[in-house]
Amino acid sequence: MADKKYLTVAIQKNGRLNSDSLQFLGECGLTINFDFKLYDRKKSSKVELVCVRDDDIPRLVAEQICDVGIVGKNVFLERKIALEANVATPVKNFEIIRNLGFGACRLSFAVPNNIVFEKLTDLNGKKIATSYPYLLKKFLLENNINAQIVYLSGSVEIAPKLKLADIICDLVATGNTLLQHDLREVYCILNSEAILFTASELSSQKQLILSSLVGGPVDG
Numbered sequence: 001m002a003d004k005k006y007l008t009v010a011i012q013k014n015g016r017l018n019s020d021s022l023q024f025l026g027e028c029g030l031t032i033n034f035d036f037k038l039y040d041r042k043k044s045s046k047v048e049l050v051c052v053r054d055d056d057i058p059r060l061v062a063e064q065i066c067d068v069g070i071v072g073k074n075v076f077l078e079r080k081i082a083l084e085a086n087v088a089t090p091v092k093n094f095e096i097i098r099n100l101g102f103g104a105c106r107l108s109f110a111v112p113n114n115i116v117f118e119k120l121t122d123l124n125g126k127k128i129a130t131s132y133p134y135l136l137k138k139f140l141l142e143n144n145i146n147a148q149i150v151y152l153s154g155s156v157e158i159a160p161k162l163k164l165a166d167i168i169c170d171l172v173a174t175g176n177t178l179l180q181h182d183l184r185e186v187y188c189i190l191n192s193e194a195i196l197f198t199a200s201e202l203s204s205q206k207q208l209i210l211s212s213l214v215g216g217p218v219d220g
């Protein structure tokens with residue numbers, strides 16, 4: 001599919017990054033059909049949109065089913081580490097092309113009021129719930145911390161109340177969700193925003209289309 005003359009761009013189908021991704025592509029001068037379906041090809045545009053869950057985008061790009069993708073840096077790095085851990089040959093050229101200036105958030109530790117957190121070593125011996133086990137494992141290893149990772153695919157903020165974990169490592173933007181669950185943010189391990197990325201060595205025809213995305217405006 002990715003060998004055609006169109007540049008295939010994978011974006012989030014719904015959720016927080018969908019409308020800003022479409023707006024970004026539009027502002028770069030690409031004709032986008034806003035009434036798109038799961039798979040959209042417009043003859044007049046030079047871009048094919050593939051609209052899927054954000055979690056699937058890194059694999060679609062890594063397997064060169066799509067030429068480029070837009071996801072949060074958090075999802076990109078998590079899936080990059082996961083793919084590298086599970087694939088014998090590391091994915092070639094799996095790299096960020098540019099930051100896009102929207103979808104800002106951070107991956108942070110947050111603790112309930114009964115947990116003391118003054119320094120990173122206070123994490124030793126704790127159970128930490130997260131949807132980002134690869135990023136968290138890497139951080140814990142790099143900082144010599146011995147903690148147990150509890151994986152949850154979502155609603156991580158309820159883990160302490162359910163006694164599934166002592167601490168969480170989750171995405172924070174405004175901090176409102178944490179407040180509502182009596183949690184306080186104590187340490188950021190990753191600053192994130194939406195990024196454009198690829199894993200392909202693109203043809204010169206596709207490079208030309210990509211250049212309008214690379215040089216296009218940063219929203220926000």
Ligand code: ATP
Nearest residue numbers: 012015016017053054055072103104105171172173
């Ligand atoms: P999907 O249905 O595509 O799997 P999702 O529920 O995994 O969607 P969203 O909640 O739509 O994902 O978030 C998409 C991305 O938006 C996140 O990966 C992150 O990069 C960014 N983001 C910005 N602010 C926040 C926030 N407050 N909470 C979570 N993600 C945020």
Ligand code: ZN
Nearest residue numbers: 053054055056
């Ligand atoms: Zn997702």
